[in-house]
Amino acid sequence: MTKYDWQFSVESWPFRTPYRFAGHVWTSLDLFVARVNDGTHEGIGEGAGVYYHDEPVADMPARAELLRDRLENGLTRDELQQCLPASGVRNAIDCALWDLESKRSGVAAWRSAGLSSLRPLTCVQTLSIADPDDMAAAALAVPSARALKLKLAGDGLDGARVRAVRSVRPAAWIGVDANQSLTLRTLEELFPALGEAKVDLLEQPLAVGQDAGLEGRDWPIPLAADESVQTATDIAALAGRYQVINIKLDKAGGLTEALRMADEARRLGMKIMVGNMLGTSRAMAPGMIVGQHCDVVDLDGPLLIGRDIAGGLDYSGGMVRAGACRWGQA
Known part of the structure; x- marks a missing residue:
C-alpha cells in the first residue's frame, strides 16, 4: 500500500x-x-x-x-x-x-471533472471601497478588465460610486457586492442608481438570516447569494430569493463539493458564479474548473494581492487562462 x-x-x-x-x-x-x-x-x-x-x-x-x-x-x-x-x-x-x-x-483534473476542455474565461476585477472619484480612477487604471466588481459600503455613497465608475467605463460589465451592508430599505433606495448605471449583478445585499425579505420580489437586477450560501444543502432554500449562487471553494470545502453545488444550482434553474476568498493561482486554478459552468467568474485573488506564485495563471486581456500553472495538469 x-x-x-x-x-x-x-x-x-x-x-x-x-x-x-x-x-x-x-x-x-x-x-x-x-x-x-x-x-x-x-x-x-x-x-x-x-x-x-x-x-x-x-x-x-x-x-x-x-x-x-x-x-x-x-x-x-x-x-x-x-x-x-x-x-x-x-x-x-x-x-x-x-x-x-x-x-x-x-489525466487533467478538468477532464476528470467531466469537461472536454478548459476554456479561457472572462474574469471580474474587483475594486475596493473608496470615494467615488477614486473608484473611477481605479477603474481607469485597469483598462484591459472587461468586467468590474465594485465593493459597496452601505454608507450613502454607493450610488455615486457606481455612477462614477460607469461614466468612465461605459462598455464594461459591472457588478456590485454589498457584503451584507444594506437593509431592505437602503437596497430599494439604491436600485434607481444601479439601474441608471446599468449594473448587471448585485451580490449579498442583506445580512445572512434576513434573506426572507427578498422572497418572491421582482428585482430589476439579478441578486447573487454569497455569504448566505456555503454548500449544496443551502441552495434550495434560496431559490425564490436569489437568481445567482456564488460558489467559493473555501466555503464549499473544496472542488469536490463546489462541483456538487454547481449541479444543484443548475437543477434548480439558478445561474452560477464562482468567486474566491483571495489567494494565489494555487487556489484560483481549481476555481477555473467550476468556472467552466458559470455565468460570472470572479477569480481575481492574485490581482487583489498584487502578486502571485511563479508559474501562475495568465490574467492578460481581462481573461483568466491556465497559462503556465501546473495545478491539476497531467
Missing part, C-alpha cells in the same frame, strides 16, 4: 495596496498550504478559510494534523467530505488530492 507524505504550512502574503470591503481593511493575507507526495508525484492545495466563520489560518495546520494517519494511509476525497466540515482546511486538502490524482493518472 502506498504511504502518502503530507506537509502543512502557513504563508503570509502582504497586499501591495490595502483591500477594503464593507467593514474591513486587509493589508495582508495568510494562506494554508497542503502538500501531498506519493514518492513520485506531488499535489498541492491552498485555502484562505472563511473570515466570517472565525476560521484562523494559524490554526489550520493543527486541524489538518488530526487527520494525518488517515491521510497518510490514502484517505479519499469522498471520505474527506465526511471527516471534516466545509472549511479552508478541507478545501486545501481536497484540492491537493485532485492535483495528485491528475499527476498520478496522467
Whole structure:
C-alpha cells in the first residue's frame, strides 16, 4: 500500500495596496498550504478559510494534523467530505488530492471533472471601497478588465460610486457586492442608481438570516447569494430569493463539493458564479474548473494581492487562462 507524505504550512502574503470591503481593511493575507507526495508525484492545495466563520489560518495546520494517519494511509476525497466540515482546511486538502490524482493518472483534473476542455474565461476585477472619484480612477487604471466588481459600503455613497465608475467605463460589465451592508430599505433606495448605471449583478445585499425579505420580489437586477450560501444543502432554500449562487471553494470545502453545488444550482434553474476568498493561482486554478459552468467568474485573488506564485495563471486581456500553472495538469 502506498504511504502518502503530507506537509502543512502557513504563508503570509502582504497586499501591495490595502483591500477594503464593507467593514474591513486587509493589508495582508495568510494562506494554508497542503502538500501531498506519493514518492513520485506531488499535489498541492491552498485555502484562505472563511473570515466570517472565525476560521484562523494559524490554526489550520493543527486541524489538518488530526487527520494525518488517515491521510497518510490514502484517505479519499469522498471520505474527506465526511471527516471534516466545509472549511479552508478541507478545501486545501481536497484540492491537493485532485492535483495528485491528475499527476498520478496522467489525466487533467478538468477532464476528470467531466469537461472536454478548459476554456479561457472572462474574469471580474474587483475594486475596493473608496470615494467615488477614486473608484473611477481605479477603474481607469485597469483598462484591459472587461468586467468590474465594485465593493459597496452601505454608507450613502454607493450610488455615486457606481455612477462614477460607469461614466468612465461605459462598455464594461459591472457588478456590485454589498457584503451584507444594506437593509431592505437602503437596497430599494439604491436600485434607481444601479439601474441608471446599468449594473448587471448585485451580490449579498442583506445580512445572512434576513434573506426572507427578498422572497418572491421582482428585482430589476439579478441578486447573487454569497455569504448566505456555503454548500449544496443551502441552495434550495434560496431559490425564490436569489437568481445567482456564488460558489467559493473555501466555503464549499473544496472542488469536490463546489462541483456538487454547481449541479444543484443548475437543477434548480439558478445561474452560477464562482468567486474566491483571495489567494494565489494555487487556489484560483481549481476555481477555473467550476468556472467552466458559470455565468460570472470572479477569480481575481492574485490581482487583489498584487502578486502571485511563479508559474501562475495568465490574467492578460481581462481573461483568466491556465497559462503556465501546473495545478491539476497531467
